[in-house]
Amino acid sequence: MKLTLYIWRQKNSSTKGSFERFQMDDVSPDMSFLEMLDVLNEKLLVEGKEPVAFDHDCREGICGACSLVINGQAHGPMERTTACQLHMRKFNDGDTIYIEPWRAKAFPVVKDLIVDRSAFDRIIQAGGYISVPTGSAPEANNIPISKDDADLAMDAAACIGCGACVAACPNGSAMLFTAAKVSHLAILPQGAPERHRRVKAMIERMDSEGFGGCTNHGECQKACPKGISIKFISLMNREYIKANLASLARDKGEVTAQ
């Protein structure tokens, strides 16, 4: 296959970037999208030019490192597929492909196609955990959990933290990412003791990192390579309201349990 690529090149976060055009003459349909970029980079290396910087690691769709906007779509045209699992047989001979980094205020460009997603780590640090120090766990089967709940928690926990949801959202919102973690832990009984504190802390951190708000476009769900549903955003909103009602009640001196 012959392809024309327009790839975003940017030296660092403080310089302006622009598209650079590359012609690819011998692309095999069996290549993955990233292997196609490997071939380009090999060529650039041998010519002594700087290869295109892009994030990638496992190339199995699970580590969440790869982060390319391909022809305007986060992770490209194939549903529920990361860029690393996208194969060139999805494209046609003669196609022109635009490749850009995630674009969001909270994800500044580091270089070329690499962005800084550390804001996601900080959202988790704010409360995306169950406080159970090593050694203090009860026997595992002492906590029975219905299969439906376990499956639902797993649906939310499948998030790979790639940031496609933010890249796809017109507001640059991280609601789907945050909701996935809040929901995973709220659905399970182990997560109950900290549920109110957790949802408030994580949402507060999310807002302070510069992510936008949710206006129900639903683009995040469409772009998510793990198919995480926006119903978890509703669940998080309910959790948030409950948490705030509970603190209001406590402030008024009412005696309530969760």
Added chain:
Amino acid sequence: MELNSKIPEGPIQEKWDRHRFEMKLVNPANKRKYTIIVIGTGLAGASAAASFAELGYNVKSFCFQDSPRRAHSIAAQGGINAAKNYQNDGDSIWRLFYDTVKGGDYRAREANVYRLAQISVNIIDQCVAQGVPFAREYGGVLSNRSFGGAQVSRTFYARGQTGQQLLLGCYSALSRQIEAGKVKMYPYTEMLDVVIVDGHAKGIVTRNLRTGKIESHAGDAVVLATGGYSNVFFLSTNAMGCNVTASWRAYKRGAGFANPCFTQIHPTCIPVSGDHQSKLTLMSESLRNDGRIWVPKKKGDTRAPTEIPEEERDYYLERRYPSFGNLVPRDVASRAAKERCDAGYGVGPGGLGVYLDFSDAIKRLGRQVIEDRYGNLFEMYERITGENPYETPMRIFPAPHYTMGGLWVDYNLMTTVPGLYAIGEANFSDHGANRLGASALMQGLADGYFVIPYTIGDYLAGVAPGSVDTSHSAFSDAEREVKQKIEKLLSINGKASIDSIHKQLGRLLWDKCGMSRNAEGLKEALSKIPEIRERFWREVSVPGSGEDLNQALEKAGRVADFLEFAEIMCHDALSREESCGAHFREEYQTEDGEALRNDNDYCYGAVWEFKGDNQQPVMHKEPFTFEYIPLKQRNYK
């Protein structure tokens, strides 16, 4: 080099309990005076860092990825073993111990393996409490499945994403400690040297992969949780960034490297599709529970698999190993596939593949059950190959996947350098010559959550906290060496790509030191590796600068270390004149082609000591004694 394994006295069931009592403790008020450096944030590294911080130590945690959540443990699919015996099918700590020693072909240390089996049950408790959403039954209890090399169901799993869920559990515990200020996290930071002062590990030198800045970090102990070296083969199932650099630098600073030739070739991976291939994709071994492996009975049969009638198929694992069938251990399954392909019965491009067929299971259980069990794996297969495994059998072929060899450690997980530890895949201790499925996650978490938090205290109690800081000349010396190497790489200005040289090394090792080895081939590899290494240092192209994000430079540094490391792998394979587990020497096999061990002469761990660049390394031996599990020929028939 002195190898003292420090195995505690007493009956094997009591060793760990007794040892925990006998080890020195660090007073809670003193723990905050100590700093522990942890490299790597996979299952072992993240669980260790979080557990140290919970105990009150200060922790500096490093990973080369942009976030600790992306460490390669995340890609483990199948599951984690534990001797819970929830299925009432005869499992016990003793049976897990036995299966692991036998599965490793009697080349592991009994006391370590027993401890691993003991601790396995605590791991599941810890993970469930953290919110790991393991698969469950309708009654709300945990579900199990069986895995290769075992006849009981002891594997816990979270769909085909068990590694991801366990890692996110560790990552959440680590994140809590980062927020609490007990762990200082350094993402996109690669360790490039370990610093030894008066014989003790006292810190590291790192490179910030975004800014290129070279920095020193001092600590009271250094823990390497830096994974395995399968990427020495270029093509493996490891993530692109996995490398041997941290372990190799430790080796060059005096840590013994044990059994480097024990490399696991996983039987169920998607075959290579062309020269552009950058990595290989594993299909979980759990597929062998319901899939049947076969090749055509006729050589070079080009019919579509669905058109080959039942009687013209050779289900060679079921034929050769009737009692374990498709569930034989990985080394056995991989070699059997290679044997069929070498004999001309392979399928797909180049005849390098065998079928993994689900049609019987779909007939027996229905498509829905198969979809529930393996849906995400089937989808992944279809995305990569463009073929639908519900309708046509998968094609699979073995690929490098895991390395049992690693830095030598004693019972406390300390290397031969005091204060320098190795945990998880980076050490050599528990899997012998072959690892069983679902045991890597178990070992990583056992080391990180439940072993090293105790054993490190025993060492720290004997050293004064903060005795060395980065103003010590050992740090500036190490920094200078690191900078010189970077400058050297950037000044070659050759015309060869890094990958082309890495591929050349990988192909050589795959041919000569892969699934089967012989003396002649290993000697040939040993003569060729220095040539490839010289070509690298003469011809490689590493553009850009060291003071910037430079992925070519990162890669070149890792390949340079692989080019040195490959030699001890071949030396090790050449010196071990027997076949055991994943190490198959063609000269040593039984009449029907099974691995033939030599317990009289080779029942030891081979530990290599660095003697200088371009010097022959020296091998030391840790003899393995089997007091509880009598040595016998493995038999899966």
